[in-house]
Amino acid sequence: MQDKIAQELFFTPAEYDARLAKIRAGMARRGIDTLLCAGPENIFYGSGYQTFGFHNYQLLVIPLAAAPFLILRYLESIQARRYSWVQDVVTWDDTDDPVGVTIRELKARGLAEGCVGTEDNAYFFQVASWKKLNAGLARLVNGSGTVEAARAVKSPQELAFMREAARMTDLGMEAATAEIREGRTDNDVAAAAFDAMTRAGAEWLTRDPIVTSGDRSGLPHTCYMGKKLAAGDAVLLEFSGVHRRYYAPMMRGAVVGRADSRVRRMADVCIEALNAAIDRVRPGATSAEVDRAARSVIERAGMWENYRKRSGYSVGIGFSSWVEGGVASLKEDDPTVLAPGMCFHIPIALRIYGEAGVGFSETVSVTGTGAEILGRAPRALAEC
Helix, strand or coil, rough: CCCCCEEECCHHHHHHHHHHHHHHHHHHHCCCCCEECHHHHHHHHHHCCCCCCCCCCCEEEEECCCCCEEEEHHHHHHHHHCCCCCCCCCCCCCCCHHHHHHHHHHHHCCCCCCCCECCCCCCCCCCCHHEEEEHHHCEEEEEEHHHHHCCCCCHHHHHHHHHHHHHHHHHHHHHHHHHHCCCCEHHHHHHHHHHHHCCCCCCCCCCEEEEHHHHHHCCCCCCCCCCCCCCCCCCEEEEEECCCCCEEEEEEEEEECCCCHHHHHHHHHHHHHHHHHHCCCCCCEEEHHHHHHHHHCCCCCCCCCHHHCCCCECCCCCCCEEEEEEEEECCCCCEECCCCEEEEEEEEEEECCCCCCEEEEEEEECCCCCCEEECCCCCCEEEC
């Protein structure tokens, strides 16, 4: 029956070949003979395979001198016929030990005696799995970052997907802002954003629209909980559309009615810091320099304690999160040198903890001379 599944690849064979060559070059530099990719974003990048069941044990196995293959739970493996260019798929059933299946397959293919790299930083690669692999194979090393280095610079097709995601994000932001008014709830605002993006073509989201209001807007990483909007409430919005698993997030600040002086000042400082960071984005600049540009504005305003975080991170593919922190982070100790095609989300948010919070962000792509801002929504505090 699987023979009836029509293949649907998002990228050309030539692009997948180029990705594989970059990954293998990284493996060779690190002395890795076989790389076991466990991160869903890395598996997608290397093979095209996708599922929202990424919490299950799954691997893309990339030998240095043989064809890649996938190790997937049987139920999840059906999607590989549709979306993956890698059609060599080893399956495990729910009654199997998937690590045992992995060791058996590596031995059968003559890959168990070489240096095997594992993605120790992958969220869904369990310590228990690593221990079993370590006991059954000759030599394991930490191969984390090998695929991320290849993912850092986006191809023209990847950038096109991100621009389409940004178009959806803009529509979501417009709809969410229009929904903000006294008597509505933060759920109403989130629903408006989700509806607009989904109707515009957005695929399933790795993260619900972030909407938090009033005193809860001053609590980091809170989200909608049915809170009714009241006059003077600050509202923090952050979300992204998604196209072909590529994201372009955006954060904006709003207020119900007129903003008081505290919210207005926080918004002004956020926008100034965001503008300073974007102005520093260019080939040859470092991640730390971009972070410093934003940080200096916030420190000069005396609001560092209301911030205390990195200024941004690489962005692109998203499954468990849209954050590509394993690729690069915009923070003071990150030496990454920016190059054309790199993409970053720069979220600048300030909070009076437990009272009010606002934020502004852009997703930007590094160009040959500076930065392309992917979103189009007004970069200003919305008084609704």
